[in-house]
Amino acid sequence: MLELKLIRENPTKVQELLNRRSAEGYDIQPLLELDRKTRELETNRSQLSARSNEIGKAIGQKMRSGGDPKSAEITALKESGNQLKTQLAELEPQEKDLKAQINQLLLQFPNLPSESTPVGKYEAENVEIRRWGDEYITQEEKILPHWEIGEQLGIIEFKRAVKIAQSRFVNLIGAGAALERALINFMLDSQIEAGYTEVMPPVLVNTESLTGTGQLPKFAEESFKCGDDDLWLTPTAEVPLVNLYRGEILESTELPIHHCAYTPCFRREAGSYGKDTRGLIRLHQFSKVELVKLVHPDTSEAEHQALVQNAEAILQALKLPYRVIELCTGDLGFGAAKCYDIEVWLPSAKTYREISSCSNCDAFQARRADIRFKETGKKGTQYVHTLNGSGLAIGRTMAAILENYQLPNGTVKIPEVLQPYLKREAL
RNA sequence: GGAGAGAUGGCCGAGUGGUCGAAGGCGCAGCACUGGAAAUGCUGUAACGGGGUAACUCGUUCGAGGGUUCGAAUCCCUCUCUCUCCGCCA
Numbered sequence: 406m407l408e409l410k411l412i413r414e415n416p417t418k419v420q421e422l423l424n425r426r427s428a429e430g431y432d433i434q435p436l437l438e439l440d441r442k443t444r445e446l447e448t449n450r451s452q453l454s455a456r457s458n459e460i461g462k463a464i465g466q467k468m469r470s471g472g473d474p475k476s477a478e479i480t481a482l483k484e485s486g487n488q489l490k491t492q493l494a495e496l497e498p499q500e501k502d503l504k505a506q507i508n509q510l511l512l513q514f515p516n517l518p519s520e521s522t523p524v525g526k527y528e529a530e531n532v533e534i535r536r537w538g539d540e541y542i543t544q545e546e547k548i549l550p551h552w553e554i555g556e557q558l559g560i561i562e563f564k565r566a567v568k569i570a571q572s573r574f575v576n577l578i579g580a581g582a583a584l585e586r587a588l589i590n591f592m593l594d595s596q597i598e599a600g601y602t603e604v605m606p607p608v609l610v611n612t613e614s615l616t617g618t619g620q621l622p623k624f625a626e627e628s629f630k631c632g633d634d635d636l637w638l639t640p641t642a643e644v645p646l647v648n649l650y651r652g653e654i655l656e657s658t659e660l661p662i663h664h665c666a667y668t669p670c671f672r673r674e675a676g677s678y679g680k681d682t683r684g685l686i687r688l689h690q691f692s693k694v695e696l697v698k699l700v701h702p703d704t705s706e707a708e709h710q711a712l713v714q715n716a717e718a719i720l721q722a723l724k725l726p727y728r729v730i731e732l733c734t735g736d737l738g739f740g741a742a743k744c745y746d747i748e749v750w751l752p753s754a755k756t757y758r759e760i761s762s763c764s765n766c767d768a769f770q771a772r773r774a775d776i777r778f779k780e781t782g783k784k785g786t787q788y789v790h791t792l793n794g795s796g797l798a799i800g801r802t803m804a805a806i807l808e809n810y811q812l813p814n815g816t817v818k819i820p821e822v823l824q825p826y827l828k829r830e831a832l
Numbered sequence: 833g834g835a836g837a838g839a840u841g842g843c844c845g846a847g848u849g850g851u852c853g854a855a856g857g858c859g860c861a862g863c864a865c866u867g868g869a870a871a872u873g874c875u876g877u878a879a880c881g882g883g884g885u886a887a888c889u890c891g892u893u894c895g896a897g898g899g900u901u902c903g904a905a906u907c908c909c910u911c912u913c914u915c916u917c918c919g920c921c922a
Binding site for chain 1: 859877880883892903
């Protein structure tokens, strides 16, 4: 959520930053108008409230010093109290309604891109930051796509998953299931080693949680909802991990908080019907190890860089070639001020595919979820900064392994770091 | 699912319908004592919103939402959550 005061005091700047995301679509004028009305009303109303409070106090004083409740003086006071009440009954709901309207509008606005985010309209204007592992890119021409080699090896199975659920679901069988489990364990172990504390959170989350991280209200069609309850299947562990501290005031000494979690993730993938229909790239249910940080605003940039490196370290350990790109303003996610995507090399398609997205949401989510901290000894509170990134998406990692480690004889080598987990050297 | 108890500041915890934004404690900050510290003593210490350069000031907030009243943490209704006991259950 954007800060109303910031919008009010720097309307031109805010509008300009929103325009960097997309030329049209975000107009702050209606918001400013509502804000102006609200403050006018609030001034009025609070003056009436003040008078009403005075009358209440006056009566209280008389009563305590033994005044007769039926006396003319007290009756007159009560009468004027009643008059104020009539007026307040008119103003109060109006003010409430205006504030609710403002809040509704505010929840629709995406975060402002950071000043350092490259300006651009489309994905094509994202900026490549670095590449790693060119030397590991296979020179082999005939690489089977991961779903073909997976089915050939009998470890990935789509048909029956469709029977059980629907399209975009998968069964992992035998070594496939073991490989998934090995990847989860390896990634968690690595991130714990890097200083993250593991969490196993609920994967059903309520509406308030999804609003806190920004999936709601705008992107309701992207998540699966449980009809009978106020619960949704979480689209990413970012949701439960950030919301762990929703509504809390932390001590500054508790920061930074670094959490990692393995969870299944559920996405409806509405509007991507033709895309990536085969394989492990785009499923309704997939596994992911997620990294989430809650940090002091002063350290959030450095924490962001470190988080990207924690994600990269997994690919380096697996010796999977990748590149890091920085998203331009037009491609930035709803809550992100700055975002790096890590893309892994998929030789069958001869292309890089996103395997991790590392965002700095600054105080955007913290304002929605009301996560603050108090500096010991100082007055007042500040919002934390929240950061999140995949460390990594498991299915896409498996796809990358099945392709990059494929041998001409139709077998797949197991990356060295995974061998202790899988207790085998090849598939 | 049945029966009961509860939800108050960063935390714990008191609170007869009337100067209650709320005693007391912990924690934290400042001062005193000390060579320095511990202990002790004194003082201060909620958040959010509006107005003001500021000192400050007004309002809102005691789980949430309604109601009664001149006035609600306190009374009434609805909801949510937590705990205890019973039942069911991986």
